[in-house]
Amino acid sequence: MTRAVLVGIGSYLPDNIVTNKDLEARMETSDAWIRERTGIAQRHIAAEGQTTSDLATKAAQRALADAKLQPQDIDAIIIATGTPDFSMPSTATIVQKNIGNHGAMAMDIAAACSGFVYGMTLSKSLIESGQCKRILLIGAETMSRIVDWDDRGTCILFGDGAGAVILEAQENTPRGIIACAIEADGQYNNILQTNGGVSTNQKAGVLTMSGKEVFRHGVEKMATATQDLLAKQGMTLDDIDWIVPHQANARIVQSIAKKVDVPLAKCIMTLDNHANTSAASIPLALDVAVKDGRIKAGNMIAMPALGAGLTWGCCIIHW
Numbered sequence: 001m002t003r004a005v006l007v008g009i010g011s012y013l014p015d016n017i018v019t020n021k022d023l024e025a026r027m028e029t030s031d032a033w034i035r036e037r038t039g040i041a042q043r044h045i046a047a048e049g050q051t052t053s054d055l056a057t058k059a060a061q062r063a064l065a066d067a068k069l070q071p072q073d074i075d076a077i078i079i080a081t082g083t084p085d086f087s088m089p090s091t092a093t094i095v096q097k098n099i100g101n102h103g104a105m106a107m108d109i110a111a112a113c114s115g116f117v118y119g120m121t122l123s124k125s126l127i128e129s130g131q132c133k134r135i136l137l138i139g140a141e142t143m144s145r146i147v148d149w150d151d152r153g154t155c156i157l158f159g160d161g162a163g164a165v166i167l168e169a170q171e172n173t174p175r176g177i178i179a180c181a182i183e184a185d186g187q188y189n190n191i192l193q194t195n196g197g198v199s200t201n202q203k204a205g206v207l208t209m210s211g212k213e214v215f216r217h218g219v220e221k222m223a224t225a226t227q228d229l230l231a232k233q234g235m236t237l238d239d240i241d242w243i244v245p246h247q248a249n250a251r252i253v254q255s256i257a258k259k260v261d262v263p264l265a266k267c268i269m270t271l272d273n274h275a276n277t278s279a280a281s282i283p284l285a286l287d288v289a290v291k292d293g294r295i296k297a298g299n300m301i302a303m304p305a306l307g308a309g310l311t312w313g314c315c316i317i318h319w
């Protein structure tokens with residue numbers, strides 16, 4: 001049986017760091033409030049002129065180097081982003097040009113903060129069906145460009161960054177993507193959205209959110225998606241070594257851990273350093289935990305996410 005195996009990973013955070021203290025000087029908030037309500041200490045913000053494709057390109061190059069592969073070894077480039085460089089062409093084709101690949105299929109997928117899990121699901125199908133041999137999957141965002149910096153209820157939550165993985169078709173291996181499940185329910189469109197769009201008012205708009213509702217759905221749907229997917233595989237949370245959840249808010253992760261009854265120590269959290277980077281957050285956290293040695297060969301990892309749409313889902317990988 002063909003499996004989609006992760007053979008390379010890389011990430012990139014912009015140099016410019018904005019701490020909670022920096023925000024105190026710009027709005028009525030406090031480091032203590034932000035840390036206590038969210039677990040966030042700082043966020044990285046793209047420099048003027050630095051675009052989502054620039055962040056994605058750096059993460060992609062690091063993932064290629066990690067996999068010891070050349071750009072031309074890739075036959076699909078998929079970018080999960082809600083903050084593309086342009087409405088067209090796709091950010092994926094811009095990254096394709098930047099890294100020097102010719103001929104791979106290239107597309108963006110829009111599933112907000114669940115984008116990486118959606119991309120993993122698509123990649124699994126493309127590889128297992130024999131259509132692709134090696135996929136470069138990237139989550140990349142410049143959330144700083146769509147937050148309202150005058151809205152303390154939302155702007156403190158987000159940051160910019162990119163994470164990339166390379167998935168390769170391999171035979172007869174226990175490693176790789178074991179299972180994925182993704183869902184959406186458009187009836188919740190309005191609890192997390194931007195107030196702009198190409199077809200609506202030709203503006204990018206800024207993010208608006210019902211924080212408490214998103215929090216509640218985040219806990220419930222990420223916990224249920226994880227439990228249901230494991231049950232379908234005949235697995236339980238005891239089989240999982242690490243949960244690498246979407247990095248939105250430490251309290252959401254704590255509540256998920258409590259709901260599914262796993263020790264918080266099993267949950268990888270890096271959001272204190274980079275805040276919510278939407279589709280980039282899971283590969284960013286995964287990269288940190290792989291590089292610092294927490295995630296080891298043979299580990300079983302669950303990656304639940306929830307984002308605007310609402311979209312949500314989970315995937316399980318054998319590292």
Ligand SMILES: CC(C)(COP(=O)(O)OP(=O)(O)OC[C@H]1O[C@@H](n2cnc3c(N)ncnc32)[C@H](O)[C@@H]1OP(=O)(O)O)[C@@H](O)C(=O)NCCC(=O)NCCS
Nearest residue numbers: 029030033037113152153156211212214215248249306307
């Ligand atoms: C946004 C969030 C941190 C707010 O936390 P909360 O406990 O729900 O806080 P509330 O919105 O009830 O606000 C409580 C008070 O803090 C104030 N407040 C809001 N933002 C603040 C800030 N940055 N600094 C200080 N005070 C703030 C509010 O104005 C409110 O004041 P009031 O009681 O005088 O009206 C929380 O709802 C959350 O994390 N939601 C999920 C968001 C998310 O993850 N979205 C992306 C998912 S992909």
